Amino acid sequence: MYFCDRMERLIGRYGKYGAAKTFLIFAGVHGNEKLGIQALEELFEEFEKKQVDFDGTIIGIACNLAALEQDIRYIHKDLNRQWYLSKIRKLAALPYGMLNTSEDIEQKHILELILDVVYDKGKELMLIDLHTTSAIGGCFCITNSHPRSSELALDIPVPLINGMVGKIKGTTLEYFDELGLPAVAYEAGQHAEIEAVDRMKAGLVSIFTKTSCLKDRDLEPYQFILDKMTEDFNHLPQNVEVVHLHKITEEDEFVMHPGYINFQEVKKGEYLADDRKGKILAPSDGLILMPLYQKKGSDGFFIVRELD
Ligand SMILES: [Zn+2]
Structure with a gap:
């Protein structure tokens, strides 16, 4: 088994029991992109501390634990190329002992944690997948083809990339596309750029406010970061x-x-x-x-x- 038991898979869960909206937030799908984990840890802590009234549920998941532990993109194969419905069904049927790559084991474990949420038809579900890039200037959102995805992503003041689903196969975005659900991948900066943490938090809070899960006043502590992002990125094409x-x-x-x-x-x-x-x-x-x-x-x- 390649399981890493030092880091928790579930970073946090916050919200109101029985609320209509659920946000599944992935971090560390690539193991060298750790800032998403930090952003979620900080955000859960800030919400807990202030006892923020959140009319929805946030579930934060650390994805490629073994690769995160080694600070590498993946161990055997890219975890962001494995999200096909056919493969997901196969993984559900196979016992852990029959899986021979680290990423298959990670994915099966993630699926066990999220499938109840994914198939809960009574809830409005959305995926936000937090990433960083190896090159400078990597601050943008990528959406899947669900119309709600770009509606929400446009609220984060960074460029929006359309038409990625279909070009890269097996991404988390494509998985949600196949399920008919909205999904946004948020690339918040370069791997070691610490500002990415604040950008991730501000972007998430912006989406939570836009969907009325948070009150406008809850956005205030993050507004200066959003203003700074507008300043830093509005010279770039937005769509x-x-x-x-x-x-x-x-x-x-x-x-x-x-x-x-x-x-x-x-x-x-x-x-x-x-x-x-x-x-x-x-x-x-x-x-x-x-x-x-x-x-x-x-x-x-x-x-x-x-x-x-
Ligand atoms: Zn990535």
């Missing part, structure tokens, strides 16, 4: 779509040229990276997103363009 994804495998030996930051403009034909076959050029004009500056990962970079 973009993915036009290209450069997929990679470990055997490609992909190396991104240094210095690219999220939303940096690139021109068609620009020399962006190398792999064992040679030069990788930008296939079109656009803005670069999530250029890969870490060893593990299956996406080299994305190119997005502004929506009208």
Whole structure:
């Protein structure tokens, strides 16, 4: 068993018994993205301390415990590429002893914790999946195709990325898409950028207020962070779509040229990276997103363009 027993899977649960809305919040789906765990721990503590009146339920889950423990993206495979309904059914049927990767074990354990919530038809459920990026300037939301997702994400003053579901298979966003439920992945900064913690908390509180689970006055302590985010990110296009994804495998030996930051403009034909076959050029004009500056990962970079 690869289970890590030092860290709790359930970061916290807060809210009102019987309330209509449930927010499932994932953190640490990638083990080198620890700030989501910190943000949730702090937020639960702040709510508890102030005994905030929350008309809903928040469930915070730490996802890839074994990878978090080692501060690496994943142990055997990317946990954010495993969320297919067919696979989820298979995992439910197999005993732990028959699972041979760390991530399958993690996923089965997460599912055992959340499936009652996911299939509770009496509740309005939404997923928010907290992440950080390896490149600078990584502050944006990615939505699935449920219309409610972008409605809520637009309340966080960072760019919104559309059209990612379908380009990357097996993400948590796609899982919720298949279930017909809203989901937002919130990339709140670079892996070691401590401001990401405040941005995560402010973004979450902003969504909780927008959905009337919190009163407007509960947003006040976080408003200065939202104002700062507006200031820091409103020069970026606020609504973009993915036009290209450069997929990679470990055997490609992909190396991104240094210095690219999220939303940096690139021109068609620009020399962006190398792999064992040679030069990788930008296939079109656009803005670069999530250029890969870490060893593990299956996406080299994305190119997005502004929506009208
Ligand atoms: Zn991530």
